[in-house]
Amino acid sequence: MIRHSALIAVFCTAGVCVQAAPASEDAFIAELEKLPNAAFTASIEAAFKESGCVYDFSAGEDPLIKSVATHLAATLGYTGAISQKSIDVVDDLGEDAIDSMMENGNVIVDRAARTARLKDCK
Numbered sequence: 001m002i003r004h005s006a007l008i009a010v011f012c013t014a015g016v017c018v019q020a021a022p023a024s025e026d027a028f029i030a031e032l033e034k035l036p037n038a039a040f041t042a043s044i045e046a047a048f049k050e051s052g053c054v055y056d057f058s059a060g061e062d063p064l065i066k067s068v069a070t071h072l073a074a075t076l077g078y079t080g081a082i083s084q085k086s087i088d089v090v091d092d093l094g095e096d097a098i099d100s101m102m103e104n105g106n107v108i109v110d111r112a113a114r115t116a117r118l119k120d121c122k
Contacts, residue, residue: 021077028078029089035072040090040097043071045118048107053121057114065091 022028047067048055055064069082069090101107109116 031076037097040094043068046071048118054117
């Protein structure tokens with residue numbers, strides 16, 4: 001009797017592992033819902049660094065959240081479209097991570113200037 005064993009590809013980056021990159025936006029959202037806060041924190045940090053360590057909220061939060069979503073997509077290996085649906089999910093799921101970063105002093109908000117800055121960012 002011949003037995004065939006299946007190889008399962010596992011994709012890992014930034015401490016997050018998935019068996020396969022999400023093939024659709026719904027699959028991407030399903031994987032987002034499984035992520036720990038640490039994955040959101042890493043993507044928030046990457047988004048701040050990409051923006052020069054300071055984010056100007058005068059244009060609203062969506063550009064930052066979209067950047068976080070883009071970093072999360074890269075982490076999960078997702079290459080498809082990121083619609084408002086995904087941005088809304090990232091906003092909801094990432095809220096605890098950004099709140100924790102503000103409470104710990106890693107993100108400093110200046111409400112008068114409408115900016116937020118990542119502490120010790122270079």
